[in-house]
Amino acid sequence: MKQKQDFVEFLRFTFDAKKKVNPRYSLRSFALFIDVDNSRLSKILRNERPVHPELVERIGKKLRLSAEEIDRYKVVEANKYRRKALPVTPKKIVPYKQISEDSFKIISDITHYQVLELMKLKSFEPDLKWVAKTVGISEKQAAECRDRLMRVGLLEIDEKGRWFDTSEGFSTDILSETRASEAHRKMQSEILIRAHSALEKFTLEERDQSSMMMATSAKKLLEAKKMIKQFRRKLGQFLDDCDEKDQIYQLSISLYPLINKT
Secondary structure, eight states: OOOSHHHHHHHHHHHHHHHHHTTHHHHHHHHHTTTHHHHHHHHHHHSSSOOOOHHHHHHHHHHTOHHHHHHHHHHHHHHHHHHTSSSSSSOOOOHHHHHHHHHHHHHHHHHHHHHHHHSSSTTTOHHHHHHHHHHHHHHHHHHHHHHHHTTTTTTOOOOOOOEEEOOOOOSSSOOOHHHHHHHHHHHHHHHHHHHHHHHHHSSSTOOOEOOOOOOOOOGGGGHHHHHHHHHHHHHHHHHHSOOOOOOOEESSSSSEEEEEEO
8 A cells, every 4th residue: 555645644544444344433433443532533634633743653553554654654744734833924034043042942931831732721812911811921921922932933823813833843953952951951940940839839639749769770860761751751642632621730740730720
């Protein structure tokens, strides 16, 4: 069989092939087979939701694709949504220095990620005043976040004023290693400050903050970091795989709310 051009096309072809064998085969059955939420799969097949690299790999393995096919589809899907990030109106030429500075601010300031995650909530309103109040920042800061995200292609606003998260495939490669490290330190510092604040701000029912101490060998650190990374990604997929989103959480490993409820 000739390989389909993108992963969504491949999923449609696979589902149609199963229906030909069994006309009663439903989308829900297909979603159950590939271990994806039914509503999420429906949106993916309608090109209303991106297919993240981790999901491409997970589904690809379920459908017995080769490692080479999975890697190719990862690149295709990332490029597809990166192209969607391009604005419809003619682009202004923005100096590389400006983009690098914008990228640094985004990577180092957690507020930008809050705005992107906020857009996944059912209650989201594409209004700067609402965004500012919900995140806990000024309208000026909300506008700066919005504009910065748009300049680097992570956010698109159409002619009807609708906001679209186009951050699929975003990379920090645009920054030098030194700048990226500085940005990472700045963000982690902010996350720790927020985690400390959450101890007083939220009840035990609203958050989870725990720790443990053990004696071990420093030689195990590299493998331990790999295990932590795998856990983060698995937990992230579990938490993201739903449609009724009503809160944003930060994992450090401290799990606590990030938006203001009114």
